[in-house]
Amino acid sequence: MPFTYEYERPSLTVDCVVFGLDETDLKVILIERGVPPFQGKWALPGGFVKPSEPLEEAARRELQEETGIEQAFLEQLFTFGDKDRDPRGWTVTVAYYALVKLSDHRIQATTDASDAKWFPVAAIPALAFDHEKIFRVALERLRGKVRYQPIGFELLPEKFTLTQLQKLYETILRQDLDKRNFRKKILSMGLLLDTNETQQDVAHRAARLYRFDRHRYEELRQKGFNFEV
């Protein structure tokens, strides 16, 4: 690192893979590009980092500008710098993945995104840049991570039933889980708080509602507790 040497510098962007969960599907938010390159193509929300802007702040700003989402669980995913990933020249992107409670968010396209829309992860269209690769890495991270951290809770409403929680794991992991084993395991973790409330306005027998115990989770995480389901 000689002091006087000055290498050529890359453009720096952030991109966000935002997951949401509805009744039936795990979904990802995509924006339709309003400007070249790849105008009219679907892409991950993202854009250029401003000079000296903190990276996570840039990701949250772009997310807000392009989708209207203001609150999200956000973690850095991976930094992609392949030579030909952007036709405008050498561009490095710091990718983030985000989890949002779908019910909280009406999405709205703004700035240079002409449209923003949720797609089921199993049915995404062709994407601009190397965004399909980034999306795949994010999906793999999510699937790996729900096995040892209860991040899935970020996708659920504040209060949820055990059936909803099981459905979440089944959807993300793409496998059926045995109801009795699942309940035994998840309750034994001590991560759920009974709200002493039941579902309202349901046709079937109203199920008990739970909350996620974030404090208890932090305690367990310090000790290296394993959350595998």
Add this chain to the structure above:
Amino acid sequence: MPFTYEYERPSLTVDCVVFGLDETDLKVILIERGVPPFQGKWALPGGFVKPSEPLEEAARRELQEETGIEQAFLEQLFTFGDKDRDPRGWTVTVAYYALVKLSDHRIQATTDASDAKWFPVAAIPALAFDHEKIFRVALERLRGKVRYQPIGFELLPEKFTLTQLQKLYETILRQDLDKRNFRKKILSMGLLLDTNETQQDVAHRAARLYRFDRHRYEELRQKGFNFEV
């Protein structure tokens, strides 16, 4: 992302946190900076990414140039972009962590590193830039990761005893493990191959030598097997 807009660009560097394990300690390799800024201070090996150079390639190149290490298990750790992390101006660094078999590597300082040396992780000197922060993130990642992936094997010789393996976990996790439970658990994972060899030239009773079954690990990983010890 308007097509014509051109933001200011950051300098881009890579930095490597390289861990090794000897008889007694978990160690990290540091280089003494031969040039400003922070001349004479200890730092992580690293340097500027060349135009369009793949990021991992840049990390391996810098590692080789500054320490002589050519073979290492290397994974991207995190990208750091805080405003004031480099006195030369806006500089974003993609950090990697690496695991090496200490016995394989005589280290040698070259290029602009004036010295390279292994330090016990519990006794590192003050570091240049935000390198102490990067080091802490890497150490946390290593401690978290050995609980659910057998990456610790990257730190051991090709053939090792169960005692060496237990010592590895105890050193990284900073806790004593019960010998019987540890052996039962580690053998039940089916990840160890008996070499039918025993230690040579030891004063005590020669212990059996094992190898890590990489093929079996890949099989289990696909299924989401948990390696927690």
